[in-house]
Amino acid sequence: MSSNHSATGEEAKRHRTEGPKKHIVAFVMSLALTIIAFAAVAAGEINTTFTYIIIVGMAILQVFVQMAFWMHMKDRGHVFPIIAILTGVFIVITMVIMATYWVWW
Structure with a gap:
């Protein structure tokens, strides 16, 4: 105790x-x-x-x-939210790049 x-x-x-x-x-x-x-x-x-x-x-x-x-x-204990935010940033950047190439194609 x-x-x-x-x-x-x-x-x-x-x-x-x-x-x-x-x-x-x-x-x-x-x-x-x-x-x-x-x-x-x-x-x-x-x-x-x-x-x-x-x-x-x-x-x-x-x-x-x-x-x-x-x-x-x-602070400690925020690993999952940081991973989720970085995953979201990666997905958004990928989508922007894909949309840019699609428009230029």
Whole structure:
């Protein structure tokens, strides 16, 4: 029974140490990435292709920030959701490539 109690105590301790500090940092990072994307669009003097690259880059970074901090994918025990997400990404990329070749054919 003591081992079960200690596991619960460790889990509570881990959640206490996480605190709002990491959430505030993640929120600020999300805001910064969003502001960078909006600034790239607002500055009309930037090359359109470069603007698209900035927007896609900020979107990819935003996904990693959201998944790591808000969805807690960085914690242990999230192997199955990560595998499912990567499988979905692989299927979507495959479908986009197939559709592109089908249209060009």
